[in-house]
């Protein structure tokens with residue numbers, strides 16, 4: 647077996663052009679509880695380029711050089727002696743820190759077997775967007791017949807969320823721009839609002855669940871379209887409040903300071919007795935990965951792939967994703 651591998655590394659905070667490069671590094675050593683995966687495909691997420699841009703430097707301080715990427719699909723080539731659920735040769739997908747690399751290590755709880763009917767490209771597109779969405783709709787207690795509003799239906803998150811909410815029997819509203827109207831319709835959205843032509847707040851009323859994937863003013867406006875007693879789940883922090891401080895694991899004194907004052911979201915939430923949650927993905931949820939795997943195996947959810955880039959084109963792939971215009975997932979072909 648090789649002792650070195652190629653990995654995409656972040657060398658500092660700033661632009662992707664200046665702070666990303668592919669280098670030869672040592673193959674990771676695994677512990678008794680880990681597996682080593684030969685990565686075939688990795689998908690990119692906005693969290694990755696925001697990390698390079700230094701947007702999370704206060705929460706997740708990096709030591710450079712650092713690896714990048716979280717979603718992966720590949721084949722187990724080595725396993726620790728405590729790993730019981732997998733064997734070498736198994737095709738798996740899930741969360742691998744530093745997944746834009748030829749090999750990566752992870753724990754058993756972060757992966758599941760890849761269904762045979764989907765490719766590594768497709769499987770690598772699922773973990774982060776799928777797990778985040780499942781957790782969001784768990785908090786919102788989605789049920790058949792719910793009117794669910796999903797912002798940005800054509801993005802990585804939105805393209806998964808539309809299909810997932812339809813599988814739960816919901817009636818789905820979504821927003822997108824002109825070029826992506828057909829895509830989100832094909833994914834199952836019942837009401838498609840072209841935000842270039844129409845204000846979604848004139849169309850969507852008395853919504854049971856808003857899945858807020860855009861943040862900022864969109865978070866505050868969610869309370870205008872939600873019904874009394876509905877649920878708003880945000881995946882971008884629009885206001886640092888006690889809830890956000892807790893979810894992001896900020897220090898106790900920060901949580902205490904925010905517990906003393908009622909922010910704008912809390913005031914809006916109370917008016918209609920809305921359940922509000924800011925969600926930061928919990929990666930330790932094997933059951934979420936198993937659900938995704940079953941839905942994909944049963945052809946109930948399809949990965950929406952925008953572009954596949956070669957490993958050597960990783961910087962261009964990140965630059966493309968960071969335009970905010972991706973239609974579904976951006977994938978890196980590693981093997």
Ligand SMILES: NC(=O)c1ccc[n+]([C@@H]2O[C@H](COP(=O)([O-])OP(=O)(O)OC[C@H]3O[C@@H](n4cnc5c(N)ncnc54)[C@H](OP(=O)(O)O)[C@@H]3O)[C@@H](O)[C@H]2O)c1
Pocket residue numbers: 691692693774775778797798799800801802803804821822823824825826841859860880881882925926927967970971972973974
């Ligand atoms: N809290 C968490 O744990 C967590 C987890 C995952 C993701 N996130 C965050 O969730 C956000 C979405 O992630 P993603 O992977 O879906 O991003 P993405 O794939 O980059 O989203 C791109 C899509 O957003 C659409 N879009 C942009 N502005 C829009 C607007 N004003 N109205 C409607 N659609 C709009 C674009 O469609 P058009 O070109 O048609 O405008 C494009 O298809 C990111 O900010 C990410 O960081 C948070």
